[in-house]
Amino acid sequence: xxxxxxxxxxxxxxxxxxxxxxxxxxxxxxxxxxxxxxxxxxxxxxxxxxxxxxxxxxxxxxxxxxxxxxxxxxxxxxxxxxxxxxxxxxxxxxxxxxxxxxxxxxxxxxxxxxxxxxxxxxxxxxxxxxxxxxxxxxxxxxxxxxxxxxxxxxxxxxxxxxxxxxxxxxxxxxxxx
Amino acid sequence: xxxxxxxxxxxxxxxxxxxxxxxxxxxxxxxxxxxxxxxxxxxxxxxxxxxxxxxxxxxxxxxxxxxxxxxxxxxxxxxxxxxxxxxxxxxxxxxxxxxxxxxxxxxxxxxxxxxxxxxxxxxxxxxxxxxxxxxxxxxxxxxxxxxxxxxxxxxxxxxxxxxxxxxxxxxxxxxxxxxxxxxxxxxxxxxxxxxxxxxxxxxxxxxxxxxxxxxxxxxxxxxxxxxxxxxxxxxxxxxxxxxxxxxxxxxxxxxxxxxxxxxxxxxxxxxxxxxxxxxxxxxxxxxxxxxxxxxxxxxxxxxxxxxxxxxxxxxxxxxxxxxxxxxxxxxxxxxxxxxxxxxxxxxxxxxxxxxxxxxxxxxxxxxxxxxxxxxxxxxxxxxxxxxxxxxxxxxxxxxxxxxxxxxxxxxxxxxxxxxxxxxxxxxxxxxxxxxxxxxxxxxxxxxxxxx
Amino acid sequence: xxxxxxxxxxxxxxxxxxxxxxxxxxxxxxxxxxxxxxxxxxxxxxxxxxxxxxxxxxxxxxxxxxxxxxxxxxxxxxxxxxxxxxxxxxxxxxxxxxxxxxxxxxxxxxxxxxxxxxxxxxxxxxxxxxxxxxxxxxxxxxxxxxxxxxxxxxxxxxxxxxxxxxxxxxxxxxxxxxxxxxxxxxxxxxxxxxxxxxxxxxxxxxxxxxxxxxxxxxxxxxxxxxxxxxxxxxxxxxxxxxxxxxxxxxxxxxxxxxxxxxxxxxxxxxxxxxxxxxxxxxxxxxxxxxxxx
Numbered sequence: 066x067x068x069x070x071x072x073x074x075x076x077x078x079x080x081x082x083x084x085x086x087x088x089x090x091x092x093x094x095x096x097x098x099x100x101x102x103x104x105x106x107x108x109x110x111x112x113x114x115x116x117x118x119x120x121x122x123x124x125x126x127x128x129x130x131x132x133x134x135x136x137x138x139x140x141x142x143x144x145x146x147x148x149x150x151x152x153x154x155x156x157x158x159x160x161x162x163x164x165x166x167x168x169x170x171x172x173x174x175x176x177x178x179x180x181x182x183x184x185x186x187x188x189x190x191x192x193x194x195x196x197x198x199x200x201x202x203x204x205x206x207x208x209x210x211x212x213x214x215x216x217x218x219x220x221x222x223x224x225x226x227x228x229x230x231x232x233x234x235x236x237x238x239x240x241x242x
Numbered sequence: 243x244x245x246x247x248x249x250x251x252x253x254x255x256x257x258x259x260x261x262x263x264x265x266x267x268x269x270x271x272x273x274x275x276x277x278x279x280x281x282x283x284x285x286x287x288x289x290x291x292x293x294x295x296x297x298x299x300x301x302x303x304x305x306x307x308x309x310x311x312x313x314x315x316x317x318x319x320x321x322x323x324x325x326x327x328x329x330x331x332x333x334x335x336x337x338x339x340x341x342x343x344x345x346x347x348x349x350x351x352x353x354x355x356x357x358x359x360x361x362x363x364x365x366x367x368x369x370x371x372x373x374x375x376x377x378x379x380x381x382x383x384x385x386x387x388x389x390x391x392x393x394x395x396x397x398x399x400x401x402x403x404x405x406x407x408x409x410x411x412x413x414x415x416x417x418x419x420x421x422x423x424x425x426x427x428x429x430x431x432x433x434x435x436x437x438x439x440x441x442x443x444x445x446x447x448x449x450x451x452x453x454x455x456x457x458x459x460x461x462x463x464x465x466x467x468x469x470x471x472x473x474x475x476x477x478x479x480x481x482x483x484x485x486x487x488x489x490x491x492x493x494x495x496x497x498x499x500x501x502x503x504x505x506x507x508x509x510x511x512x513x514x515x516x517x518x519x520x521x522x523x524x525x526x527x528x529x530x531x532x533x534x535x536x537x538x539x540x541x542x543x544x545x546x547x548x549x550x551x552x553x554x555x556x557x558x559x560x561x562x563x564x565x566x567x568x569x570x571x572x573x574x575x576x577x578x579x580x581x582x583x584x585x586x587x588x589x590x591x592x593x594x595x596x597x598x599x600x601x602x603x604x605x606x607x608x609x610x611x612x613x614x615x616x617x618x619x620x621x622x623x624x625x626x627x628x629x630x631x632x633x634x635x636x637x638x639x640x641x642x643x644x645x646x647x648x649x650x651x652x653x654x655x656x657x658x659x660x661x662x663x664x665x666x667x668x669x670x671x672x673x674x675x676x677x678x679x680x681x682x683x684x685x686x687x688x689x690x691x692x693x
Numbered sequence: 694x695x696x697x698x699x700x701x702x703x704x705x706x707x708x709x710x711x712x713x714x715x716x717x718x719x720x721x722x723x724x725x726x727x728x729x730x731x732x733x734x735x736x737x738x739x740x741x742x743x744x745x746x747x748x749x750x751x752x753x754x755x756x757x758x759x760x761x762x763x764x765x766x767x768x769x770x771x772x773x774x775x776x777x778x779x780x781x782x783x784x785x786x787x788x789x790x791x792x793x794x795x796x797x798x799x800x801x802x803x804x805x806x807x808x809x810x811x812x813x814x815x816x817x818x819x820x821x822x823x824x825x826x827x828x829x830x831x832x833x834x835x836x837x838x839x840x841x842x843x844x845x846x847x848x849x850x851x852x853x854x855x856x857x858x859x860x861x862x863x864x865x866x867x868x869x870x871x872x873x874x875x876x877x878x879x880x881x882x883x884x885x886x887x888x889x890x891x892x893x894x895x896x897x898x899x900x901x902x903x904x905x906x907x908x909x910x911x912x913x914x915x916x917x918x919x920x921x922x923x924x925x926x927x928x929x930x931x932x933x934x935x936x937x938x939x940x941x942x943x944x945x946x947x948x949x950x951x952x953x954x955x956x957x958x959x960x961x962x963x964x965x966x967x968x969x970x971x972x973x974x975x976x977x978x979x980x981x982x983x984x985x986x
Contacts, residue, residue, distance in 0.1 A: 142269070160267075168496045168497075178795070209496060363738070
């Protein structure tokens with residue numbers, strides 16, 4: 066059996082692991098490295114609870130052989146929480162303040178996709194529109210909230226990041242400047 | 243005390259309170275059962291029936307045992323009391339479902355043998371190599387077909403329905419005389435409703451990890467919705483004193499009633515007892531979607547006698563709950579259902595016949611509003627239909643028939659603290675519906691006459 | 694772990710050499726969306742696997758002349774890349790309906806050809822463009838019409854890999870005034886859904902007469918394929934009464950289909966939806982293209 070050595074950047078830190086052949090990034094994160102935020106809801110790529118960012122782009126880690134991301138940058142939910150002061154990212158704060166979760170199981174994947182979405186929208190100088198949010202999170206299944214609070218959390222987060230007032234509720238979309 | 247004064251004294255009601263587990267969720271720090279690591283952990287994979295109904299004649303593990311990483315296999319012979327105790331623990335009985343099948347399989351997906359292996363792949367591989375000798379027999383999938391003479395019999399009691407109090411084949415509720423009232427009614431309105439089984443589909447699948455501790459106890463990390471229920475059931479099934487188990491849970495990635503069946507813990511604990519190692523039993527996504535219990539499907543027949551002025555004077559209800567191959571909680575549900583099957587309406591003549599029926603399908607169980615959701619769904623469609631037949635507004639039909647304090651419910655209990663009228667009034671206001679004055683002025687409290 | 698070796702070649706040449714060496718024993722993944730779920734659920738236990746994500750087979754060569762130019766799409770280019778390109782709007786539309794954002798970043802156009810029907814929407818869009826598949830081995834190459842490839846059972850030799858998808862130059866005769874394309878996917882929900890049916894079309898118009906058409910169906914058969922029956926109705930037809938033309942073509946497509954039943958939909962329902970969705974698609978396409986009289 067040809068074990069593999071995979072080195073990559075995890076949440077900004079150089080990381081090296083020994084893996085089985087074809088072992089997934091999900092397995093490496095959870096079983097090898099003990100980073101449990103990335104969840105395991107289906108192993109088929111259909112629920113999105115295992116979503117991480119690879120070079121800033123969402124990928125489902127349950128279908129991603131770890132060897133494929135050799136040398137790449139991986140970000141998990143743990144990477145959004147700043148250590149030390151325990152400060153959390155505005156997106157995390159917005160999810161918390163807007164009750165954008167109940168059981169919490171979809172939350173890590175949801176927040177990672179939200180981060181990629183907001184980053185992309187901010188680069189274009191806009192807040193994500195309703196349709197953009199809907200499309201972006203369409204691969205993340207939430208069985209609890211009914212999604213409305215998640216739309217609001219993402220809009221709230223985008224406004225906070227660009228230093229704007231968010232007037233709440235249906236205030237979704239618009240320009241960041 | 244005025245409402246305002248009361249509000250000012252309250253610290254939680256009327257205030258927005260952050261979730262206690264909110265920070266854990268957004269940081270990804272909330273610990274679900276699977277978010278723990280244990281050395282030397284074994285993985286449990288269940289071998290399941292490929293057919294809906296059959297005689298289980300033998301199991302051949304010879305090929306499975308050759309898989310590198312295979313550790314052991316458990317069959318019904320290994321289970322001290324091979325029966326789930328769901329009904330016994332809620333004061334109903336008798337129980338009927340084996341932890342592992344003995345000589346019969348009654349639904350496609352029924353658990354037959356547990357494979358324990360060093361890795362998930364080895365467990366999956368070994369499970370796929372187990373050979374089953376099953377003689378397939380005729381199956382029945384429809385509730386009314388299951389009750390016909392000549393239908394394949396599923397339960398060991400010899401009938402395809404739950405027997406209540408050792409003598410009754412269904413739950414009955416009687417008030418007044420429906421047949422006589424039907425003669426007097428201006429309209430007869432009949433409907434047949436069929437709901438589908440609904441899968442809860444929680445984002446986190448059912449599962450547990452059992453860890454043997456140095457002091458001889460077993461710690462069970464589980465996402466069950468019912469920790470004590472699960473513990474009690476495991477204790478009785480395994481002949482294990484309750485104090486030997488420590489159940490840790492309360493964190494579930496979605497349950498909705500789908501994690502109340504206490505199915506996975508007993509076999510996982512048994513495996514830990516036999517091997518002396520931590521054991522993880524996690525439903526795969528296909529297992530969660532196909533073999534975990536769904537909300538039970540219900541077939542409901544409603545026949546109402548209605549007067550021209552909209553009053554329902556008779557309601558005859560016949561329902562069949564599809565329990566699937568085993569009871570789980572359904573017999574209890576049908577009792578609760580029977581009491582509620584006429585709805586929150588004041589009807590002087592009611593007959594309810596509610597059956598708990600077995601079919602060769604996945605055993606069904608609880609889901610939000612267990613036992614009452616489906617009858618409510620049927621009743622409210624029936625009320626709309628009545629409104630159409632009689633030529634009245636759907637709001638009017640409900641106000642005319644709404645129950646009030648002091649009314650007699652079909653199961654001979656007097657109505658107390660009714661609020662249907664007030665809730666409808668509030669709903670109408672929120673929906674921008676301007677109700678006629680007489681409905682705005684209605685109250686759930688009966689007029690009290692002063693002598 | 695049953696997988697003994699996972700190869701990650703860094704060039705097409707290396708990939709082809711590995712395939713030549715191991716033949717059918719070497720299982721190929723690119724996005725991983727087809728094989729990994731099977732492995733994860735214990736339905737398949739391969740020993741040798743090759744991943745093409747980093748083999749540099751995802752390049753796009755798109756002619757500036759747009760639809761009339763020839764396009765070469767690397768087999769491991771992703772659905773996200775298809776959404777980002779603008780040369781073929783029909784491919785953007787098809788890619789949009791495949792999984793969510795993360796899956797689109799991973800699923801490849803080559804891999805999608807090997808999906809079990811009725812999935813594999815991307816092939817439906819490619820068929821409408823008259824696409825071809827380039828199949829190579831270490832010592833040979835061939836280009837096959839996509840419709841032939843799919844209806845012929847996706848025959849491949851043990852040493853072959855799909856390396857490119859070609860969109861042929863749309864040789865426009867001088868009298869073609871307009872070329873329109875369209876794609877519709879119908880599933881149980883609006884996004885990230887399984888396929889009930891998918892339909893695609895490319896229509897060349899000479900004023901208000903249909904000079905040429907390609908109609909492709911997904912979910913109408915055991916594979917995505919063209920619909921000669923629908924094309925026969927459309928070719929050389931006038932678009933004066935476009936509603937009945939769309940209806941007739943859609944009916945012909947439905948009548949000649951033999952859909953499968955699965956958990957998502959029954960064969961009966963698929964046949965109904967082939968007609969409904971194709972009628973809608975053709976109606977919308979023609980209405981926007983043909984100026985009102």
